[in-house]
Amino acid sequence: MSNYSTAIDKKWQQKWEDTKLYKFNPDKMDKKLYVLEMFSYPSGANLHAGHWYNYGLVDSWARFKRMQGYNVFQPMGFDAFGLPAENYAIKTGIHPWDSTKKNIETMEKQLKAMGAMFNWDNEVVTCDPEYYKWTQWLFLKLYEKGLAYRKKAPVNWCPSCNTVLANEQVQDGSCERCGTEVTKKDLTQWFLKITDYADELLEGLDTIDWPEKTKAMQKHWIGRSTGAEVTFKVKDSSLSFDVFTTRVDTLFGVTYVVLAPENPLVDQLTTTENKTAVEAYKDEAKKQSDIERQSLTREKTGVFSGSYAINPINGKEVPIWIADYVLATYGTGAVMAVPAHDERDYAFATKYNLPIERVIAAKKGESTLPYVEYGVMVNSGKFDGLTTEEGKEKVVEELQKDGLGQQKVNYRLRDWLVSRQRYWGAPVPMIHCDKCGTVPVPYDQLPVELPYNVEFAPDGKSPLAKSQEFINTTCPKCGGHAHRDADTLDTFVCSSWYYLRYPDNKNSQEPFNSEIINSMLPVDKYVGGPEHACMHLLYARFITKALRDAGYLSFDEPFLSLTHQGLILGPDGFKMSKSRGNTISPDDYIKEFGSDVFRMYLAFGFAYVEGGAWSDDGIKSIARFIERVERLLGSSKERIDQGGKTTIDKAEKELNFWRHNSIKAITSDIEILQFNTAVARLMEFANALSKYIQEDSINPEFLKETVIDFIKLIAPFTPHFSEEYYNSFCPYEGADNGYSVFNQGWPELDEKALIKDEVEIAIQINGKIKAKTNIATGISEEEIKEIALAEPHIVEALEGKNIVKVIVIKGRLVNIVAK
Numbered sequence: 001m002s003n004y005s006t007a008i009d010k011k012w013q014q015k016w017e018d019t020k021l022y023k024f025n026p027d028k029m030d031k032k033l034y035v036l037e038m039f040s041y042p043s044g045a046n047l048h049a050g051h052w053y054n055y056g057l058v059d060s061w062a063r064f065k066r067m068q069g070y071n072v073f074q075p076m077g078f079d080a081f082g083l084p085a086e087n088y089a090i091k092t093g094i095h096p097w098d099s100t101k102k103n104i105e106t107m108e109k110q111l112k113a114m115g116a117m118f119n120w121d122n123e124v125v126t127c128d129p130e131y132y133k134w135t136q137w138l139f140l141k142l143y144e145k146g147l148a149y150r151k152k153a154p155v156n157w158c159p160s161c162n163t164v165l166a167n168e169q170v171q172d173g174s175c176e177r178c179g180t181e182v183t184k185k186d187l188t189q190w191f192l193k194i195t196d197y198a199d200e201l202l203e204g205l206d207t208i209d210w211p212e213k214t215k216a217m218q219k220h221w222i223g224r225s226t227g228a229e230v231t232f233k234v235k236d237s238s239l240s241f242d243v244f245t246t247r248v249d250t251l252f253g254v255t256y257v258v259l260a261p262e263n264p265l266v267d268q269l270t271t272t273e274n275k276t277a278v279e280a281y282k283d284e285a286k287k288q289s290d291i292e293r294q295s296l297t298r299e300k301t302g303v304f305s306g307s308y309a310i311n312p313i314n315g316k317e318v319p320i321w322i323a324d325y326v327l328a329t330y331g332t333g334a335v336m337a338v339p340a341h342d343e344r345d346y347a348f349a350t351k352y353n354l355p356i357e358r359v360i361a362a363k364k365g366e367s368t369l370p371y372v373e374y375g376v377m378v379n380s381g382k383f384d385g386l387t388t389e390e391g392k393e394k395v396v397e398e399l400q401k402d403g404l405g406q407q408k409v410n411y412r413l414r415d416w417l418v419s420r421q422r423y424w425g426a427p428v429p430m431i432h433c434d435k436c437g438t439v440p441v442p443y444d445q446l447p448v449e450l451p452y453n454v455e456f457a458p459d460g461k462s463p464l465a466k467s468q469e470f471i472n473t474t475c476p477k478c479g480g481h482a483h484r485d486a487d488t489l490d491t492f493v494c495s496s497w498y499y500l501r502y503p504d505n506k507n508s509q510e511p512f513n514s515e516i517i518n519s520m521l522p523v524d525k526y527v528g529g530p531e532h533a534c535m536h537l538l539y540a541r542f543i544t545k546a547l548r549d550a551g552y553l554s555f556d557e558p559f560l561s562l563t564h565q566g567l568i569l570g571p572d573g574f575k576m577s578k579s580r581g582n583t584i585s586p587d588d589y590i591k592e593f594g595s596d597v598f599r600m601y602l603a604f605g606f607a608y609v610e611g612g613a614w615s616d617d618g619i620k621s622i623a624r625f626i627e628r629v630e631r632l633l634g635s636s637k638e639r640i641d642q643g644g645k646t647t648i649d650k651a652e653k654e655l656n657f658w659r660h661n662s663i664k665a666i667t668s669d670i671e672i673l674q675f676n677t678a679v680a681r682l683m684e685f686a687n688a689l690s691k692y693i694q695e696d697s698i699n700p701e702f703l704k705e706t707v708i709d710f711i712k713l714i715a716p717f718t719p720h721f722s723e724e725y726y727n728s729f730c731p732y733e734g735a736d737n738g739y740s741v742f743n744q745g746w747p748e749l750d751e752k753a754l755i756k757d758e759v760e761i762a763i764q765i766n767g768k769i770k771a772k773t774n775i776a777t778g779i780s781e782e783e784i785k786e787i788a789l790a791e792p793h794i795v796e797a798l799e800g801k802n803i804v805k806v807i808v809i810k811g812r813l814v815n816i817v818a819k
C-alpha cells in the first residue's frame, strides 16, 4: 500500500501557499525565466487530460529549471470571451458572465489540485473589465497609428455562428469552429493592418526557436511572392488595368487577359452584346468559394467581355475575358494569360479555343504542351536567348521606361478582420456620429462596458445594436447624439497581448509598465497546441511589433522558444469527446492515485510532442512504480540509520555510475522536454539503488547522498511526493523556504563517475568477432594482447593456425590476423 495520496498533495500545496514558495523574485532578473502555457478557455467547465498534459508537464520543466537556479515566472489565466459561452447561454438561458465565472472557479480549483508553480497573483481573465479596458486601449492605439481601419468588403460569413470570420478562421472553405460552409457577404468591418508587417513577420521567423513546421505554415500563410505589375491599356478606351505576374519573362506569350468577375472594371469593359452573359456569369461566380475557384482540377469557365487589351511589350491586341479562376482578392484581380507556360491558362485556352504561343524553348523531349518551364526565351524579339531569370529583369526595365511596368511583391496575407456580430466580447471602442463620422472613444472613458442585460439570441445582427442603453451616446467631438459601434472584438484580439499583461496585471494606469515588461519579456518558453500556428501565434507577433513601433516595447518577438505538445486521445485511440464517451476525467484519477501519479504517467506514457492514446494499465504501472520507490526509500532510510562501513567498494562504484549516468541523461532529456525517456532513466536508477541496498554492508553517507539525488531527479514529475520524502531524509527546522526540495540545487554531475574501471572489448579473428571479455582500463597494449590470446574461445579457435599479426584498438577491440 502506498503512503502517497491526495492528503500529501494538499499538505504541500498548503505549505507552498503559506510560505509563498513560488513567488517571483524581482531582484534576481539575471536569472529570470518566463515560462508560458497557452491560457485556458473556460468553456468546458472542466479541465481535461489535455490541459494536464500541457500545464502539468510544462510545470515539470519549469521546476527543473528552478532547481537549476532560474527565477521562474509561470502565470496562468483565462481566455474568457468567445462563442462557446454565448452559445451555451442561448441553449440554457444561463448568462455568459455567470457561466464563465462559475467555470473559472471550477477550473482554478482543478488547476490548484495539479500543484503547479503558477503565480496566481498575476492571473488575468480577459472578460474582466479591468482587462478588456486595455484590449480596447490596444485597439485605439492601433487606430491612432493607422493600423486599424473600417472598410466595406466581401467578407467571410458563417451562417451558423452568425458572424463574420477572419481569413485565418476559414479552413478549407468552412468555419474553423463549427465546420459550416462559409459564404461571402458585403459588410463594413474593422480590420487590423497586419499586412504592414508582412516582411518583418517573415524575416523574424529566422530569429526564433520554433518548430520548423509551424514556421513553414506561417511562411506559407504570409505567402510572399516577387514578380511584376504590368499595365495593359484597353483598346479604343482611356481605361487601363494592371496585372500581377511572377513570370514577366513570358509577356510575349500572352494570348488573352482575364479579369476576376468582381473586378470593378468588368462592367465598364463589357460591350452591350455581352452584358447578359457577363451578368449571369458574375452571379454564378458569387456562389463559388475561393478554394473551389483556385482548384487546378476543376473545369475552367469564363465569358468574353467583348473588349481587347494591348500588350505593352509588342502592341499586340488580346481579348479580355472574365473568369473565376482569377481571384478578386489576390494581386490586382487580373492576370495576363500565357497558356503555353501556365497550367490553368492552358486548360482555359484549350477549352475556349484561344491561341497558345510558346516563348520559352522546350527542353529535349519536351515538345508537347502544357508545361511550366524555366529555360531560354524564344519568340520574344530582342530578348531571345536570355534565361528566364535574366528576362524577368530586362523585360521590366523595358516596361519601366514607358511607365507600364514595375517590380512588385505580393502577399497572400490579408488584413486581420477583427469585428464580430456577437455579444460575448470586448465592445469595439468607437462611436459613429452623423456629423463627425467615426470617432474613437476617449482613453479616459475606457472601458466601454459590455452591458449585462442584452437580448443575444443571434439573428445576424450585432446583439449590442438592440440595447438602447448601450448604443445611444453622445459624440465626444461635437457633443451631439451619436451611437456606439455595436460589434465586439474577435477573442483573438484579447489573446494577442495577454502575455504582456501578466507581469504587471494590477496596473490600473496603463496596460503595463514598459520598464517591467521589457525586463520580463520576451517569453523564454511557450508551450501550446499547434492549431494556433496561423492565428494566435501570428497575431501575437504582429501586436508585439506594432506596440514596439508605438514605443511601448523594446523587443521584436514575443516568444523566443516554442513547443507544441501532442494530443492525448481517448483509450480507443480517438480524439476525446463527450459524444464518443471516451473522455478521461483527471479528477477521478487524481482521487484514486494522487496528482503526482497522474502527472508522471503523462510524462512517461507519451513522447511529449506526439501524445497518444490513454491507457489505464499505463497509469497503474506508474502507481506501482511509485509504491516501489516508497519501499525503496523506506529500506534505504533503515539502512542509513543502521550505519555501516565507510570504505568504497565495487558495488558503491557501480551505483555511483548509475547515479551520475542518470543525472547526465535526465538533465539533457528534460531540457528538451523529452519526459518519457527521463522517467525511464529514473526507473533504471531505482533498480541500481535497490540492488545496492541489498549488499551485506553499505556506506550510509554515500547512500544518503545518492538517495537525495534520486529524490531531486524525480521531483519535477512528483513534486508533492518528493517534498514529503525530501523532508523525511532532511528534516528542516528553519522558518524560511529552506524546507523545500525545489530550493535545493539540481544534482551535480561528476563526469569521473562515468568512467568505468573495466571496459568490455571484442576479440576478433580475421575481422570476425569471436569473443568478448572485460579488461581493466589503463593496462598496456602488451597486456591486452596477452589477455586476448589467452581467452578460452580464442585459444580454441586458433588451434592449428598461425598468428600473423595482433592489432589492438585501445578500449574497443583486438583483431588477430591468422592463417
Ligand code: ANZ
Binding pocket: 225, 244, 245, 246, 247, 250, 260, 325, 326, 327, 328, 329, 330, 331, 332, 333, 334, 335, 336, 337, 338, 341, 342, 372, 410
Ligand atoms: C503570367 C504567368 C505565366 C504566370 C506563367 C504564371 C506562370 P503566386 O506565385 O501565387 O504569386 N495570378 C496573379 N494574380 C492572380 C489572381 N488574382 N488570381 C489567380 N491567379 C493570379 O502566383 C502568381 C501568378 O498567379 C501570376 O503569374 C499570375 O499568373 C497568377 F508561365 O502571370 B502568372
Ligand code: ZN
Binding pocket: 433, 434, 435, 436, 437, 475, 476, 477, 478, 479, 480, 482
Ligand atoms: Zn459628432
